[in-house]
Amino acid sequence: MDTGTHITMGVALGGLATLDPAVQSDPLLFNAVMVGTIAGSHAPDFDTILKLKNNAVYIRHHRGATHSIPAVIAWGILLAGIIHAVVPSVSFLHLWAWTALAVIIHVLVDIPNAYGTQAFRPFSNRWVAYGFINTFDPYIFGLHVAGIFAWLLGANPAYTWIIVYVVVFMYYIKRYIEKREIAKKIHEYYPDTVEIATSPTIKQNYWRVAITTPDKFYVGAVEHGHIEIIDEFNKVPLPDDELMHKAKEDKNIAAFLSFSPVYRWELSYYDDFTEVRFIDLRYRSDEYYPFVAVVQIDDNMRIMTSYTGWIFSEQKLQNKLGIDNI
Structure with missing residues (x-):
């Protein structure tokens, strides 16, 4: 997801943390957890700094090692440890649990993007990109912004964010089903399809698709369930020269x-x-x-x-x- 959505998710997790009796009863712990969830919701993307070196390094490593299983574990411990060093009187266990959850959710919500992550490292270097949620989804971002405003206006944070995340979860299911329907139609048109790369756009009913068959690449768009093939290329192997x-x-x-x-x-x-x-x-x-x-x-x-x-x-x-x- 984009940086803005990750940060609003961090705020949301800080609100959800009030479900934890220890956080709810300790204002200092609540503030520490809020810092942890916001930092944890963005931490895996600290590798964006690699862009200062060059694009090759950035492309090869962005959403790679920093989104891996060891990194997810390390981010939670590191961030919670830094915050706990500043406020040692708060419970490290509760601080770490909510900070680590923020890091985990960051990686999980990146997986449905077309860009994807190497979330299964070190067991696999395969890019995991399911392609049914846009990197910036205005509905997801808008729901989080609405939740933040409701909280500022006095709504109960726990109930507010439970409602928001039930809606977000249902939205994810809806988008996944839409992707499955697109894939089903493509297989009907091209039964020998080997791979389908879907890229949802900011428009709810408009998707980009790249279809691989044994001898062709097809590039198309899907609008309101209608598939239009825009470009067609022969699949030519790289020469061994x-x-x-x-x-x-x-x-x-x-x-x-x-x-x-x-x-x-x-x-x-x-x-x-x-x-x-x-x-x-x-x-x-x-x-x-x-x-x-x-x-x-x-x-x-x-x-x-x-x-x-x-x-x-x-x-x-x-x-x-x-x-x-x-």
Whole structure:
């Protein structure tokens, strides 16, 4: 989820913590728990700082190790320990329990996004992305904002957040069922479908889909249950040659390939170099595929420049490639 939603979820958990008699009876513990749930609801995304280094590092590691099982355990202990050091008189057990719950919920609500997480590390490095909740969902965010206002106006926090989360839970079920219906229709149209990547949008009844069959990629949109195929590409395996091996050595290309499960590739030949481009098919927007990885290799098999990330025009991409990204 987006940062704003994660933070409002932290506030909500702080309100739910009043169900705990120890928190309800101790204002100092309540304040400590509120700090813990807000910090815990955002902590796994502290890896966003990796973007300051470069996109390749960010793409390879964002929502990776920081969302893993060991990290989830560590975040709760670390944050609760820091807060407890400041206010040692409060119960560490209750502080840790609510802080750890905030971290766990952060990771759980990231899994239904199209971006996903590596939540099963260290047992599996597979990206878990179920694709039925948008990264920013206005309904989920709006429900949390409404709950915060109700609380500020005097509503009982425990009852308020129980109601909010019952509604949110039902909403998750609704969106999951909608995804299942989309997948069912796609399998009816393309019985040999191997994989379906769904990406819900901010519009409730509009989804993006990328369909993989043994020999084709289909990119489409689903609006009010109607599936429209927009693009169709032949599924061509990567060539086993020196150029492609060199391209895959580049850190930007390697980061892209470690993250993207549905992509096509293309070669462009110029006087002094060859450009290898990888295009993720899951994020089509306004007739453009914004998530790409590009490497330019000269005739002596040396990498000249490369880039990976979200870019929304060819001119901006070429500007990025003009900068030394190696």
